[in-house]
Amino acid sequence: MKWRLTLRFLVVTGCLWLLVTTVQADSLAEKARLQIGKTTSYDPAYRKLAYPGGDVPLETGVCSDVVVRAFRGLGIDLQKEVHEDMVQAFDQYPHKWGLKQPDPNIDHRRVLNLMTFFQRKGWSVPRSKQAADFQAGDVVAWNLGGGVTHIGIVSDHPSAAGTPLVIHNIGRGAQEEDVLFTYEIIGHYRPLRKS
Numbered sequence: 451m452k453w454r455l456t457l458r459f460l461v462v463t464g465c466l467w468l469l470v471t472t473v474q475a476d477s478l479a480e481k482a483r484l485q486i487g488k489t490t491s492y493d494p495a496y497r498k499l500a501y502p503g504g505d506v507p508l509e510t511g512v513c514s515d516v517v518v519r520a521f522r523g524l525g526i527d528l529q530k531e532v533h534e535d536m537v538q539a540f541d542q543y544p545h546k547w548g549l550k551q552p553d554p555n556i557d558h559r560r561v562l563n564l565m566t567f568f569q570r571k572g573w574s575v576p577r578s579k580q581a582a583d584f585q586a587g588d589v590v591a592w593n594l595g596g597g598v599t600h601i602g603i604v605s606d607h608p609s610a611a612g613t614p615l616v617i618h619n620i621g622r623g624a625q626e627e628d629v630l631f632t633y634e635i636i637g638h639y640r641p642l643r644k645s
Contacts, residue, residue: 486623489515489623529554529558565637576638601637604630613628
């Protein structure tokens with residue numbers, strides 16, 4: 451009898467955890483959506499940023515800034531989190547840019563670094579070409595070709611065909627668009643879940 455009661459408690463606890471995770475993930479999509487109409491341009495220029503909590507001007511940025519700002523809306527500073535992880539495990543991160551040490555001005559603004567950080571957090575989920583495998587608040591990374599990567603957040607709004615929209619900045623500021631399967635998916639992450 452005790453075993454059954456314990457099992458029921460664990461199932462209820464698991465359901466509550468799933469509910470909390472879903473609410474947080476939906477909130478991540480909502481925080482990303484708040485940037486639409488405010489972030490209206492794209493600017494990949496290197497800038498000296500405050501640390502922690504540094505950001506480029508809200509009206510501009512790159513695809514990764516959409517993700518960083520959405521997380522900050524939930525009280526998670528990816529600038530700080532990525533920097534601290536890179537200090538601890540610099541050899542685990544890409545060295546594509548020739549850096550000899552972490553740089554809190556730019557590291558969190560690079561797609562490959564965010565992918566590595568999310569992977570290290572245990573947030574990776576299998577890549578898929580099925581719309582049903584994506585949830586609001588998932589983070590997706592793409593290969594645009596020619597060595598160019600891109601990242602965005604899955605919306606809680608679907609297209610007319612039922613494919614989840616994506617909130618991202620691919621050059622025209624923050625937009626909510628039907629682009630989930632337009633490019634090759636190279637990373638799929640479900641943040642805010644226990645690793």
